[in-house]
Amino acid sequence: MMKKISALLLSVLSLLGVTSCAGSSSVQESAQPFDESKAVTLTVFDVGKADAMILETKNTVTVIDTGCKGDGKIIEKYLGDKGIEKIDTLIITHFDKDHVGGAARVVKKFPIGTVYVPDYKSDSDEYLSFIQNASNAGTAITQIPVTEQQEWNYDGAAFTLYAPQKTDYGQNEENDFSLCLFMQYDNIKYLFTGDAEEARQQEIMDLNLGTVDFLKFPYHGNYLKTTEDFLTACKPKATVVCCSEKENADDKTVETLKNRGIEAYYTTGGNVTVRTDGSTMVCSQG
Secondary structure, three states: OHHHHHHHHHHHHHHOOOOOOOOOOOOOOOOOOOOHHHOEEEEEOOOOOOOEEEEEOOOOEEEEEEOOOOOHHHHHHHHHHOOOOOEEEEEOOOOOHHHHOOHHHHHHHOOEEEEEEEOOOOOOHHHHHHHHHHHHHOOOEEEEOOOOEEEEEEOOEEEEEEOOOOOOOOOOOHHHHOOEEEEEEOOEEEEEOOOOOHHHHHHHHHOOOOOOOEEEOHHHHOOOOOHHHHHHHHOOOEEEEOOOOOOOOOHHHHHHHHHOOOEEEEHHHOOEEEEEOOOOEEEEEO
16 A cells, blocks of 8 residues: 555656656656656766766766866766767866866866866965966866856756855855856756855855755755755755765754755765756766
C-alpha cells in the first residue's frame, strides 16, 4: 500500500513539473522523457575545500573556478577524455588559491574565448602564474568593473555575471569580491556564488533574482548570519557544498539544509553531476 501511495505522489509531482534529484544515481521523475538533445550538464569536481566546475551546453564549455594548484590537471583530463579542445568561457570568481589555483594550467593547455575575473589584483603565486600564462598564450582577461554585469547566451541558456557592489569590504574580506553567476535555461535556474560572505550575500539578495532550482552553496558550507535569509530568498531545490573531510560544512549548515528539505550534495562524496533539459533537473553523485 505504501509503495502504491509513493508511486502516486511521484506521478503527481512529475505532472506538476517538480525538479527531482537523486543521491547516488540519477532518477528522472517527469511526465516527459529527459530531452538529451537539449541537455545542459554541470560537473562539480571533488577537489576538497575548493571550487572547480564545468558547465556544458550542446555546443559550449564554461569553466567556473579551477580549484587549487594541481587541480587544473583534473579539468584538463575531463575535457581531454571528452575530446573537447577549447573552452568558451572561463570564470574565476575571486583570487583565493582554492579558486584560481588551477587556472595557470588551464589557460596554458586550452584556447579560451573569454576569461572573466573580478576587478582587483592579488599578489599570490597562483594568481601571478595565471596572469603570466594567460599573457603568454595571448588570452585576454576581462575584468568586470564594480556594480556592472555581463550577459550572454549559449544554446538557449541565458547567463548573467554580476560584479560586487563595493571596492572595499574591509580587511581579509576578499571572498566578498566573488563574482556571482546566474543561469536560466527555459524554466530552470542555477546560481553560483563563489565564496560570498555576509556582505556579498546581501548584495546577491538585493538583485531579486527570485527562487532558483540549483545553488552552488557559498563559502564551502560555512554557516553565517545571512545563511537563513539567503536560503529563504533563493529557495533552492538542490545545492552542492564544496568541502573536504578535514574541512567539512558547518554542522549547522547541514542541519539547516536538511530541515528546509533542500537536497544537499557534499563533494566529500565524489563529483556531483547536475543535468537539465530546461524543464527538469536531475542530480547524481559518484
